[in-house]
Amino acid sequence: MTPICLVGIGKIAVDQHVPAIDGSADWTLAATVSRAGSVDGVPAYSDFDQMLAERPDIPVISLCLPPVPRYEYAAKAIAAGRHVMLEKPPGATLAEVQALETMAQTAGVSLFATWHSRMARGVAAAKSFLADKTVTAGKITWKEDVRRWHPGQDWVFDPGGMGVFDPGINALSILTEVLPAPVHLQSATLSFPENRQTPIAADLRFSGGISGAFDWRQEGPQTWDITLQAGDDLVELQEGGNRCMINGQEATLSELDEYPALYARMAGLIKNSSSDVDLSPMIHVADAMTLGQRNIVAAFAF
Missing domain, CATH: 3.30.360.10 (Dihydrodipicolinate Reductase; domain 2)
Structure with a gap:
């Protein structure tokens, strides 16, 4: 199973992301990053830079924090060579998500702008x-x-x-x-x-x-x-x-519920060395x- 780090342990992470990861044969939750939240039995960090430096064994970052700070975290993750999942909406602006897509292409990592309701x-x-x-x-x-x-x-x-x-x-x-x-x-x-x-x-x-x-x-x-x-x-x-x-x-x-299907899709994107960054909902x-x-x-x- 692929190690993954969950960033932003709030309601959506606890209610949806953690159960989806726990129930998947593709993933293991290897670390979390949050100012306050944590997951029992999982190494917890409060500093994202520290986690990136100390855990090169984690190749995938799932970002569940609010959209405004998300760009900075995603950019750091991509620069560190990590694949990135973005909770919806994928960012605070269209331009910043387009910039992340370019960064991911240059770095050769997968970027997934998730839309769970799809x-x-x-x-x-x-x-x-x-x-x-x-x-x-x-x-x-x-x-x-x-x-x-x-x-x-x-x-x-x-x-x-x-x-x-x-x-x-x-x-x-x-x-x-x-x-x-x-x-x-x-x-x-x-x-x-x-x-x-x-x-x-x-x-x-x-x-x-x-x-x-x-x-x-x-x-x-x-x-x-x-x-x-x-x-x-x-x-x-x-x-x-x-x-x-x-x-x-x-x-x-x-067959699959929303968040298990998202994580299955992310596993497929990484396997195929591809990304999925559709911004049409955000354009509306x-x-x-x-x-x-x-x-x-x-x-x-x-």
Whole structure:
């Protein structure tokens, strides 16, 4: 098994990355780097440079810390000859991720800009069904409770935190994966709490008759749905893409859950000496920030 170091031991690392690594035949968690978190039985570092210097036996780094500091860590890892996985979104800006891609190519290492929702178990079936069709309309409804999923994490509302697009980019990653032809953003309305720097809700309209409603204020049941119409055919992705209905019938699901599938993909990229850095979901978010009409709404506090 290949040793891997997990950087940023927060909620997403504990809930998803650690179990995925532990359950994989490809990987062994050999070290962690975090200011506060750790994993029982795994050597823990608080200094990334120290870990790189002391552990040349670890060839792969998985970065789970927030997007703003991620570029610096990724650049150091690549310079040290390590393969790198980037939690979504892969960075704070498009340009910095493009720079990392160039660095990785020069260094001869693999770089994987992961989009975990693309690995949701119903996504492959939707993509396969739509491959030879023309999508004529579609709707994204992505509404959840930020207090439940990011409790007390003020960074999500700071510049670079992306606000409601932190979860919303998951929907956009699915959309860009399953559509047989690309779309582009035409207009957006963004709702900013009066005390915050990033939006808490957004309404987007794309070419091709596709719209999206995103909200971080939904209590109770959470909604992560995408519907796509292709002529007389209807594809419904529910539960964040983990359920797929095609013309009212349940589709066959992929075998692996999202994060195990990501780590299997990373193992394949390294084996084939290749990278996967698709920025199309992030481009839609950047376009929303460029085109979006800004509305001020009530202050938000955790």
